[in-house]
Amino acid sequence: MSGVRVLVGTRKGAFILTSDGRRERWEVSGPHFAGWEIYHLKGSAVDPDRIYASQSSSWFGQVIQRSSDGGRTFEPVGNEFAYEGVPGTHQWYDGTPHPWEFARVWHLEPSRSDPETVYAGVEDAALFRSADGGRSWQELPGLRGHGSGPFWQPGAGGMCLHTIVLDPLHPERIFIAISSAGVFRTDDGGGTWRPINRGLRSEQIPDPTAEVGHCVHRIAMHPSRPNVLFMQKHWDVMRSDDAGESWREVSGNLPSDFGFPIEVHAHEPETVYVVPIKSDSEHYPPDGKLRVYRSRTGGNEWEALTQGLPQSHCYVNVLRDAMGVDSLDPCGVYFGTTGGQVYASADGGDRWAPIVRDLPAVLSVEAQTLP
Amino acid sequence: MIRVVLPPHLRTLAQVGKEVQLEVAGPATQRAVFDALDARYPMLRGTIRDHRTQRRRAFVRLFACGQDLSHEPPDAPLPDAVATGTEPLVVLGALAGG
Numbered sequence: 001m002s003g004v005r006v007l008v009g010t011r012k013g014a015f016i017l018t019s020d021g022r023r024e025r026w027e028v029s030g031p032h033f034a035g036w037e038i039y040h041l042k043g044s045a046v047d048p049d050r051i052y053a054s055q056s057s058s059w060f061g062q063v064i065q066r067s068s069d070g071g072r073t074f075e076p077v078g079n080e081f082a083y084e085g086v087p088g089t090h091q092w093y094d095g096t097p098h099p100w101e102f103a104r105v106w107h108l109e110p111s112r113s114d115p116e117t118v119y120a121g122v123e124d125a126a127l128f129r130s131a132d133g134g135r136s137w138q139e140l141p142g143l144r145g146h147g148s149g150p151f152w153q154p155g156a157g158g159m160c161l162h163t164i165v166l167d168p169l170h171p172e173r174i175f176i177a178i179s180s181a182g183v184f185r186t187d188d189g190g191g192t193w194r195p196i197n198r199g200l201r202s203e204q205i206p207d208p209t210a211e212v213g214h215c216v217h218r219i220a221m222h223p224s225r226p227n228v229l230f231m232q233k234h235w236d237v238m239r240s241d242d243a244g245e246s247w248r249e250v251s252g253n254l255p256s257d258f259g260f261p262i263e264v265h266a267h268e269p270e271t272v273y274v275v276p277i278k279s280d281s282e283h284y285p286p287d288g289k290l291r292v293y294r295s296r297t298g299g300n301e302w303e304a305l306t307q308g309l310p311q312s313h314c315y316v317n318v319l320r321d322a323m324g325v326d327s328l329d330p331c332g333v334y335f336g337t338t339g340g341q342v343y344a345s346a347d348g349g350d351r352w353a354p355i356v357r358d359l360p361a362v363l364s365v366e367a368q369t370l371p
Numbered sequence: 372m373i374r375v376v377l378p379p380h381l382r383t384l385a386q387v388g389k390e391v392q393l394e395v396a397g398p399a400t401q402r403a404v405f406d407a408l409d410a411r412y413p414m415l416r417g418t419i420r421d422h423r424t425q426r427r428r429a430f431v432r433l434f435a436c437g438q439d440l441s442h443e444p445p446d447a448p449l450p451d452a453v454a455t456g457t458e459p460l461v462v463l464g465a466l467a468g469g
Contacts, residue, residue: 034383059431
């Protein structure tokens with residue numbers, strides 16, 4: 001029987017949750033890399049036993065770990081992320097130029113075709129690639145070298161490149177998102193990039209419809225329809241039907257359109273999940289009720305999914321990389337909270353149950369479907 | 372032989388115990404000790420010193436013989452007791468509150 005492996009990154013280590021296809025009983029292993037912040041782990045689609053992990057610490061910097069046996073063992077690989085050429089400057093919080101400085105890897109995205117190739121989105125915002133299984137990393141400097149780079153500014157969480165979406169039909173096309181610069185796309189494998197933020201409106205910036213400067217929290221795609229993108233922005237849930245050339249708002253009847261993660265159902269490209277958060281100053285669910293919202297219409301019409309989730313006195317957050325889906329049928333949906341709970345639904349979101357309740361604050365959740 | 376005490380995070384990363392012992396060629400300085408440490412335990416590269424600047428990472432502290440050596444130049448001689456292995460060079464993370 002096939003199974004699921006859920007990779008969980010937390011403030012104090014990584015945890016690996018495994019189950020068979022019923023997804024009723026779970027084995028929990030960890031903490032791996034105890035005491036370190038694990039911003040993200042992700043497995044290769046072509047070799048599920050190959051897993052990459054971003055391990056970091058404000059004290060001791062960045063480590064990249066790699067597993068070749070499905071997370072039973074890991075080995076540290078390359079951790080040198082050197083910006084290409086003269087790094088230059090971006091804007092600091094006070095508007096002054098600030099040198100690009102590497103802080104950490106927020107997101108690791110393995111290639112869809114080669115387990116040795118993996119992309120890393122880093123803070124300060126840049127995209128790196130390794131073609132040797134993480135041993136060495138090279139920047140794709142065309143992104144940071146885009147003319148708007150000197151004007152990018154950090155969000156409250158730092159100037160991070162947190163989302164990397166690889167187009168399965170056009171291997172040279174990559175989408176990335178930066179807080180708070182916006183979404184960028186390359187059509188030539190990372191050589192050149194352009195911002196694709198038309199249609200976004202952010203009242204918090206001087207020019208609400210600026211070409212760059214938007215605090216995009218997350219974008220998601222269904223692999224069968226790579227031209228359709230969904231976005232959770234700082235405020236607003238957005239949709240593009242033309243590979244990001246233009247965006248329109250699909251927040252519809254959500255109780256709040258602020259939030260962090262957004263995910264697409266594995267088999268229904270028009271079924272989308274978000275977790276509304278009250279506001280940018282109150283990072284917890286509206287009314288103290290933890291509700292996942294599901295749209296089966298690609299946005300605008302949303303239904304609250306509450307069964308099995310706390311519906312009173314709940315003040316956790318769900319961070320941008322902390323939601324994932326498996327590809328079993330029915331589709332499994334998973335998310336982790338800053339309160340340390342990891343919730344799972346084995347029926348597309350109708351019913352939820354915690355797999356674990358008391359982990360450190362969850363930073364990331366990725367689900368792997370195992371053969 | 373020079374003794375280096377590592378903080379818990381780096382012990383788990385390098386899969387070593389509390390203290391490692393290193394042979395250091397030439398004068399015993401912070402730079403020489405950390406070069407030897409990096410050569411013996413490559414997974415520690417970049418964790419004590421920044422890759423690019425080769426300077427001590429901001430939240431790393433270096434103590435020995437009851438002294439704070441964190442702000443000593445990297446090529447300054449370490450105390451004799453460290454150079455002879457009588458006392459360890461202690462690497463630790465700055466204390467965190469909260």
